[in-house]
Amino acid sequence: MTLVDTPVITAGGPSLTQERRLVTAIPGPRSQELLARKAEAVASGVGLTLPISVVAAGGGVIVDADGNSLIDLGSGIAVTGVGNSAPRVVEAVTAQLHSFTHTCFTVSPYEGYVAVAEKLNELTPGDHVKRSALFNSGAEAVENAVKIARHFTKKQAVVAFDHAYHGRTNLTMGLTAKNIPYKSGFGPFASEVYRAPLSYPFRDGGLSGAEAAARAISVIEKQVGAENLAAIIIEPIQGEGGFIVPAAGFLPAIVEWCRANDVVFIADEVQTGFARTGAWFASEHEGIVPDLVVTAKGIAGGLPLSAVTGRAEIMDSAMAGGLGGTYGGNPLACAAALATIETYEEDRLIDRAREIGAVLIGRLNALRTADPRVGDVRGRGAMVAMELVDPASGAPDAALTSAVAAYAHANGVVVLTCGTYGNVIRFLPPLTISDELLIDGLSVVAEGLKHA
Numbered sequence: 001m002t003l004v005d006t007p008v009i010t011a012g013g014p015s016l017t018q019e020r021r022l023v024t025a026i027p028g029p030r031s032q033e034l035l036a037r038k039a040e041a042v043a044s045g046v047g048l049t050l051p052i053s054v055v056a057a058g059g060g061v062i063v064d065a066d067g068n069s070l071i072d073l074g075s076g077i078a079v080t081g082v083g084n085s086a087p088r089v090v091e092a093v094t095a096q097l098h099s100f101t102h103t104c105f106t107v108s109p110y111e112g113y114v115a116v117a118e119k120l121n122e123l124t125p126g127d128h129v130k131r132s133a134l135f136n137s138g139a140e141a142v143e144n145a146v147k148i149a150r151h152f153t154k155k156q157a158v159v160a161f162d163h164a165y166h167g168r169t170n171l172t173m174g175l176t177a178k179n180i181p182y183k184s185g186f187g188p189f190a191s192e193v194y195r196a197p198l199s200y201p202f203r204d205g206g207l208s209g210a211e212a213a214a215r216a217i218s219v220i221e222k223q224v225g226a227e228n229l230a231a232i233i234i235e236p237i238q239g240e241g242g243f244i245v246p247a248a249g250f251l252p253a254i255v256e257w258c259r260a261n262d263v264v265f266i267a268d269e270v271q272t273g274f275a276r277t278g279a280w281f282a283s284e285h286e287g288i289v290p291d292l293v294v295t296a297k298g299i300a301g302g303l304p305l306s307a308v309t310g311r312a313e314i315m316d317s318a319m320a321g322g323l324g325g326t327y328g329g330n331p332l333a334c335a336a337a338l339a340t341i342e343t344y345e346e347d348r349l350i351d352r353a354r355e356i357g358a359v360l361i362g363r364l365n366a367l368r369t370a371d372p373r374v375g376d377v378r379g380r381g382a383m384v385a386m387e388l389v390d391p392a393s394g395a396p397d398a399a400l401t402s403a404v405a406a407y408a409h410a411n412g413v414v415v416l417t418c419g420t421y422g423n424v425i426r427f428l429p430p431l432t433i434s435d436e437l438l439i440d441g442l443s444v445v446a447e448g449l450k451h452a
């Protein structure tokens with residue numbers, strides 16, 4: 001093995017040929033070489049969904065080192081809403097690279113950070129006065145939202161929900177619901193984290209939003225108490241937990257209870273944010289105005305950036321120096337975010353997310369009608385999933401789900417699974433995908449279901 005391979009630079013972006021093209025089995029020989037090196041060099045805990053060696057991506061495809069072109073229905077887990085190597089992002093980051101790469105905003109500030117904060121304050125729900133703070137990852141931003149809420153309320157407890165996913169750091173592992181693979185053996189977890197039942201229309205016997213909220217609030221009041229509770233954190237549509245859309249009225253009732261009880265309502269919009277669901281933020285579909293909104297993923301076209309945005313009085317409660325980090329709001333990431341947001345706006349990608357949603361929901365509902373193993377189809381915009389079950393009992397069918405995903409992968413379609421029970425296939429295509437590719441990708445998934 002050579003120490004340094006000759007770098008292969010392959011231009012990506014929307015000008016890549018938009019097609020599904022398989023020239024080898026997946027993974028092909030070059031991908032397998034990388035996987036062998038990965039096994040020797042990278043910790044096993046860093047797992048892989050689709051073991052290829054990526055050399056370029058853009059529009060709606062990912063190209064591997066063997067020359068295969070795969071349809072991207074995952075966007076790197078809801079990140080590249082504007083597509084990989086989106087032209088405005090490439091241009092803005094390249095320009096920023098040539099001027100300066102890092103000063104640390106809290107040492108000597110620069111405009112990009114402030115401009116991103118202004119944009120977030122403008123775009124997030126509610127017309128109250130807002131402030132933002134920038135970080136690197138979703139988990140880091142969630143941690144900071146909780147820090148801020150605790151400092152403001154002078155209370156300690158935090159409530160998260162069943163099926164929640166909030167990250168892999170210690171506090172966010174504690175907030176996350178699912179044991180394997182996220183938590184098992186990684187404790188002890190942070191204290192003062194409590195869990196409440198969610199609204200899960202497909203599995204909670206048809207509770208209305210109001211009934212599910214009353215159930216959650218009763219658990220919170222009996223087991224925690226508003227006088228101890230700093231914040232409730234929730235994903236407006238759960239991501240890793242299974243693309244669970246709560247029944248109408250659930251989120252507004254929780255927000256109302258928070259307002260009445262001096263509890264900070266934190267919306268984790270890390271996966272749902274930035275045009276993904278056919279709105280800037282998924283909170284808008286339920287007309288709720290969170291006190292704090294956590295964003296990441298789709299914010300910066302693939303560069304690492306995250307944020308907490310919220311009511312000025314809450315955000316300003318921490319003392320100067322209380323919030324920060326070396327890299328938070330790095331100038332390259334901020335340049336990328338401004339170009340990404342401009343791309344969502346100029347290319348009308350919120351509308352595009354809705355169109356993609358119509359195609360997804362239409363095709364998947366047709367599958368459901370034809371095949372009782374498709375128990376549920378749900379989601380909003382370009383965040384849609386199907387839950388696979390044993391038709392007789394309704395029990396989750398994780399084996400079927402893995403088989404369908406494996407079939408799709410082998411046939412050149414990148415799909416992701418999710419769900420507490422591992423039985424959900426989720427669709428998160430880049431908003432730059434063509435209808436043609438999207439439909440081709442969905443027909444491969446449908447074939448996979450037939451074969452399984």
Ligand code: PLZ
Nearest residue numbers: 077137138139165166167235239270271
């Ligand atoms: N909150 C709602 O979806 C990240 C996790 C991938 P980070 N989801 C993808 C994996 O297996 O690690 C996520 C999320 C919601 C927080 C996070 C955490 O965001 O940027 O991964 O830290």
